[in-house]
Amino acid sequence: MRVCRCFLNCAVSAHFKFQRESIMTEIPQGFTPHFRKSPLTDPWEPLYSKTDDKSVALGFFAAEQHTNSRGFVHGGLLSALADNAMGLSCAVQHDAVGGLVTVNLSVDFLGTAQLGQWIEVNSPFTKTGRTLDFAQAFVTADGTVCARANATFRVLPSSDGRKR
Numbered sequence: 001m002r003v004c005r006c007f008l009n010c011a012v013s014a015h016f017k018f019q020r021e022s023i024m025t026e027i028p029q030g031f032t033p034h035f036r037k038s039p040l041t042d043p044w045e046p047l048y049s050k051t052d053d054k055s056v057a058l059g060f061f062a063a064e065q066h067t068n069s070r071g072f073v074h075g076g077l078l079s080a081l082a083d084n085a086m087g088l089s090c091a092v093q094h095d096a097v098g099g100l101v102t103v104n105l106s107v108d109f110l111g112t113a114q115l116g117q118w119i120e121v122n123s124p125f126t127k128t129g130r131t132l133d134f135a136q137a138f139v140t141a142d143g144t145v146c147a148r149a150n151a152t153f154r155v156l157p158s159s160d161g162r163k164r
Contacts (some may be wrong), residue, residue, distance in 0.1 A: 028118065031059050036088070044077065049088075056088035059120040062113055062141070073113035075147075078139050081121050082107060082149035086135035089123035090153055098156035100133060107149045113141035131155050 031048035034041075041047060043065055050057045058081050060066070068074040087100045113119050123137040133155055139147035 025061065025118070028059065028120070031057075034058065040080065041084070047081075051092065054089070054093060055123050055126070056085055056092060057120060057122045058085045059118060062115050062117050062119050064115070066119075067115060071115060073117075073119060073141070075107070075109055078109075078113065078119075078121075078147050079105065079107045079149065082137040082139055082147065083151060085121040086123045086126070086137045086149065086151045087153055090126050090128050090133035090135055093126060093128045094155070096158040098158040100153040100155060102151055103132070103154050104152040105149065106151070107147055109147050111141070111144060111146040113139070113146050117141040129155070
């Protein structure tokens with residue numbers, strides 16, 4: 001999938017390709033439009049995800065709606081998406097769960113993420129349990145680590161046997 005590195009008023013085609021600028025950038029292989037929408041993440045779209053049997057990675061191209069007043073990708077956004085990726089990565093490993101609630105979230109910022117960079121949140125380590133899950137995530141900007149996050153989640157019981 002190809003998108004341009006544009007930052008304002010881009011029209012999205014049926015193939016998620018931005019039309020305004022001619023500089024095209026490939027979405028990394030395996031990423032598709034993120035399957036989980038929420039009012040919190042709506043202003044940050046387009047978001048992409050890649051799922052396997054052990055984790056969910058999130059990614060996006062840094063645009064103006066992602067930045068703070070200094071022009072860096074906002075640390076609160078990176079924290080929220082790390083929390084999201086870690087929770088989803090834990091959830092895919094449960095047979096049935098009523099939900100996961102963040103009990104603790106710790107983020108260490110190791111660098112900055114800039115406009116136009118591909119930001120990716122990977123959660124390579126999770127330890128799931130009956131009542132608590134633990135996870136770690138790394139946030140990269142064009143492949144360079146800019147944040148590390150750790151989280152503990154409370155596993156809510158499933159009242160109807162629903163998955164995730």
